[in-house]
Amino acid sequence: MNPDTQQEPLLAYSSRPNAAAHQDTLPGRYRWWVMALSMAAFTLAFVGWFNESWLYLFENPIWLNRYTEYAIILVFGLWRIRAEKNPYTRKRLIILVTVVTGFWWLIPWLSPMFESYAGYVWSQPVFPALYTLGTLTFFLTLLLVFLFGRRIICGFGCPCVGIRETVGFPFRKVTLRGDWAWRLRHTK
Structure with a gap:
């Protein structure tokens, strides 16, 4: 082959250094227990939400309501923080928990602060108080998203991410991975 006609290999940038099915931070296999x-714990969190939203069976300040999920995130979060080796992920878990x-x-x-009702019967309408609180909360959240990106809500303060990163972590090794799943990551 003529050395003058050889082409140099094309360099391409990949946003993912590894294939979608390979991730170094995934845990090893956990024991069955x-x-x-x-x-x-995940089932208990779901039953707590289901009871508070639909069944209304028990009046308990912590168990079998929405606070059950938060207590589970705290307990499993402390375990995950202790077990995490990556310093960035450990800091993120500390903030999240x-x-x-x-x-x-x-x-x-x-x-507890009870939300006011707009146009509550037998009382004065409370539109100014309702809209002032909602507007201030909205603009504060908008400012935080502007300063830190959308991760300020989903990555650092959402119970959905909290339950996934703490309770769901032992199952990360067996969850769906691959190029197809990676391309669908924004559909949620």
């Missing part, structure tokens, strides 16, 4: 405990425990569980539980 860890996975069973994790599945029981702290925000869910503080802002979603302890503040509403220890100082």
Whole structure:
């Protein structure tokens, strides 16, 4: 082959250094009892939500309501923080568990604030109070998203991410991975 006609290899940039099915931060296989405990915790969190939303069976301040999920995130979050080796992921888990425990569980539980009703019968309408609180909350959230990106809500303060990153972590090795799943990651 003539050296003058040889082409140099084309360099391409890939946003993912590994294939979609390969990820270095995934855990190894956990023992069956860890996975069973994790599945029981997730089931308890679901039953708590289902009871508070639909069944209305028990009046308990922590168990079998929305606070059940937050208590589970706290317990499993402390375990995940202790077990995590990656310093960035450990800091993210500390923030996530702290925000869910503080802002979603302890503040509403220890100082309950009942939402006012717009146009409540037998009383004055409370439109100014209702809209002032909602507007301030909206613009504060918008400012945080502008400063830190959308991850400020979903990655650092959402109980959905909290339950996935703490209770669901032992199942990460067996979840759907691959190029097809990677392309669908934004559909949620």
